[in-house]
Amino acid sequence: METHDAPLRRTPLYDEHRRLGARIVPFAGWEMPVQYRGLVEEHRAVRTAVGLFDVSHMGEMFLSGEYAGQVLDYLVTSDLSKVAVGQAKYTAACNAEGTILDDLIVYRVARDTWLVVCNAGNRDKIAAHLAHAAENHCTFEDRSDATALIALQGPRALELLARAGEQAARAAALPSFHFTEAVVADVPATVARTGYTGEDGVELFCKATDAVALWTRLLELGRDLGIEPVGLGARDTLRLEARLSLYGNDIDETTHPLEAGLGWIVNLDKRDFVGKAALVAAKERGLARKLVGFEMTGRGIARHGYPIVAADGAPIGVCTSGGPSPTLGKSIGLGYVPAASSAIGTEILVDCRGKAVSAVIVKTPFYKRPTP
Amino acid sequence: MSDPFETKPGYLYTKDHEWVRVVGDLVEVGITAYAVDQLGDITLVDLTVKPGDAVTEGKPFGTVESVKTLSDLYAPLSGTVERVNPDLETRAELVNEDCWGKGWMVAIRPTTPGDTAKLLDPSAYAALLASIA
Numbered sequence: 001m002e003t004h005d006a007p008l009r010r011t012p013l014y015d016e017h018r019r020l021g022a023r024i025v026p027f028a029g030w031e032m033p034v035q036y037r038g039l040v041e042e043h044r045a046v047r048t049a050v051g052l053f054d055v056s057h058m059g060e061m062f063l064s065g066e067y068a069g070q071v072l073d074y075l076v077t078s079d080l081s082k083v084a085v086g087q088a089k090y091t092a093a094c095n096a097e098g099t100i101l102d103d104l105i106v107y108r109v110a111r112d113t114w115l116v117v118c119n120a121g122n123r124d125k126i127a128a129h130l131a132h133a134a135e136n137h138c139t140f141e142d143r144s145d146a147t148a149l150i151a152l153q154g155p156r157a158l159e160l161l162a163r164a165g166e167q168a169a170r171a172a173a174l175p176s177f178h179f180t181e182a183v184v185a186d187v188p189a190t191v192a193r194t195g196y197t198g199e200d201g202v203e204l205f206c207k208a209t210d211a212v213a214l215w216t217r218l219l220e221l222g223r224d225l226g227i228e229p230v231g232l233g234a235r236d237t238l239r240l241e242a243r244l245s246l247y248g249n250d251i252d253e254t255t256h257p258l259e260a261g262l263g264w265i266v267n268l269d270k271r272d273f274v275g276k277a278a279l280v281a282a283k284e285r286g287l288a289r290k291l292v293g294f295e296m297t298g299r300g301i302a303r304h305g306y307p308i309v310a311a312d313g314a315p316i317g318v319c320t321s322g323g324p325s326p327t328l329g330k331s332i333g334l335g336y337v338p339a340a341s342s343a344i345g346t347e348i349l350v351d352c353r354g355k356a357v358s359a360v361i362v363k364t365p366f367y368k369r370p371t372p
Numbered sequence: 373m374s375d376p377f378e379t380k381p382g383y384l385y386t387k388d389h390e391w392v393r394v395v396g397d398l399v400e401v402g403i404t405a406y407a408v409d410q411l412g413d414i415t416l417v418d419l420t421v422k423p424g425d426a427v428t429e430g431k432p433f434g435t436v437e438s439v440k441t442l443s444d445l446y447a448p449l450s451g452t453v454e455r456v457n458p459d460l461e462t463r464a465e466l467v468n469e470d471c472w473g474k475g476w477m478v479a480i481r482p483t484t485p486g487d488t489a490k491l492l493d494p495s496a497y498a499a500l501l502a503s504i505a
Binding site (some may be wrong): 034035036039040233237298299301302303323324326331353355 | 461
């Protein structure tokens, strides 16, 4: 998919993945575990019990100083003045055309300190973008290499976290999209109630040098709960069921957040920000296309890049993500279609390598976790 | 999970990780444990041929898809399709459960029966697997 001249990089947990028998694949310049025991088994563990993910390839960057909040606010689509210390926000950074440089989670660590977590494949781009904006205004620091990120996700994730010490137990009671410092299994960590699976859970930031200790301890503590280490394969099927966007598939520098169904993270009433004028204009023009979810009704599996076609075979859009859904037992996908043909229930065709297979636009998320 | 490096005596192999078993005048074709292991959980077997169709050595006769990915199925030799496995239409998981047996895909009548000599024997295939392991 992508070519990288630089040698592939490894997270601090690489040897643990090997020890667990993971299949390692290149991903966004990294050698990452795609699966351990099996994609479907790992997927089910996250939906029914708890899964552990190494996502240390993601970028962690800090902006700090009196003007850090204003600098970051100018770079993202959300209104950060509403984000309190200890709160996190899912947002996007756009370019001047209003298309997406990356989707991000920003964390207000202190009044004047912000943590920005970006996708692995966008680390260099976002680091340069933030550093440039910070120049003469605030301090920029890329701590990605020194930081590990471990996600603990699933209906029993918080129960497991609560076993990892007194502070960890307190952190397990945090509301969604809040975070705190806490010692977890004797490792100093930042515990955030965030994730990328559609399940409840946390993401744990720690020092790269503490990653192995935290990882192995969580696997031990969760053994009787049915914990599984989970690779990128199941991470993708989990996020697709929950309709969480994957950068490089569903969103990129050719798509803007409004057509991607991310209007809820765009605040056009806030102060000026990069891409605002373009997004205001796009909204006024009306959306030409929309990212929708669909279910295959014919016999076929839609994959990233397959054309969505009209009854006469003419291309009208493109599938951006697709595959079998382990939870639903059917094949699902996301794709851009003309706004006029984007209503729920609309029948479409996906060109699966020359074979037009029928599908129907459905409501998303495809999967929503049962409310406790 | 079964051993991905398993080879079966009495079967012949292609470098694309398909197996061939001679049954009378016909050859049955399936995919090896290694192929299954690479694919993971198989969810769809799409055979683009039906009985009576001609297949050409090295040309695709269908696809097999897992949750993760899609892979072409290549005809191990030229001939005419005699049978396709009807169970795979609804139960693709048979390939995971029993790739050497119930997960067979097509039975072909070879144009030139001697073509099977071009295929890998179990020891040659085991050597191929060892070289990529």
